[in-house]
Amino acid sequence: MISLAFSAFLIAAPAVVVDTAAAVPAKPVTRLLQRSLPDGLSAAIRISPGVPEAGKVTRVIIEISKSGVAGSLPLNGAQLLALIAPNTKATKDRKIRRSLARVKPMGRKVQAFKDRGSYGFHLTLPVAGSYRVTIEGSLKGNAIGFEFGLYPELWPAPDLQDEAALIQTGRSRRPLRRR
Numbered sequence: 001m002i003s004l005a006f007s008a009f010l011i012a013a014p015a016v017v018v019d020t021a022a023a024v025p026a027k028p029v030t031r032l033l034q035r036s037l038p039d040g041l042s043a044a045i046r047i048s049p050g051v052p053e054a055g056k057v058t059r060v061i062i063e064i065s066k067s068g069v070a071g072s073l074p075l076n077g078a079q080l081l082a083l084i085a086p087n088t089k090a091t092k093d094r095k096i097r098r099s100l101a102r103v104k105p106m107g108r109k110v111q112a113f114k115d116r117g118s119y120g121f122h123l124t125l126p127v128a129g130s131y132r133v134t135i136e137g138s139l140k141g142n143a144i145g146f147e148f149g150l151y152p153e154l155w156p157a158p159d160l161q162d163e164a165a166l167i168q169t170g171r172s173r174r175p176l177r178r179r
Helices: 002-012 094-101 160-169
Strands: 031-036 041-048 057-068 071-074 078-086 106-112 118-124 131-139 142-150
Touching: 031 142, 041 142, 057 078, 057 131, 057 142, 078 118, 078 142
Parallel strands: none
Antiparallel strands: 031 041, 041 057, 057 071, 057 118, 078 106, 078 131, 106 118, 131 142
């Protein structure tokens, strides 16, 4: 009797199919990143297209603002430089790592736009893989700097979960220090 009931359970149980394609989010048109800077400043980075393609133009727009009483205030007058270097340590695929090893680091001057607090640059990444973008400069005599990654033809991006957690919680990856 027990075996009959157990066999009926096995026959009636539907098969669970795991769809791995559904677990991967769709490629975004624009990727938005947030960075906290010292002295109450913040930077919003927009990468268009959201997943860059090797050999095609990628646009990076940086908006620097300071938090105020009525919201964020965009800031003008920043002098910024971008250093784009291949990140072979973060790339696990041997073919991609070899092609990235041949790529030389490149620099770009970040141009100020007409919109208040907006800066940006264009670049064409030569091969697929992982690139580390370091932004350095000054704003009214104070040094500012931050980093983010560009991953042409790699989706989901290796730091996608970290970025999603950062945006959802509003906290940095470093834990708060207890006093």
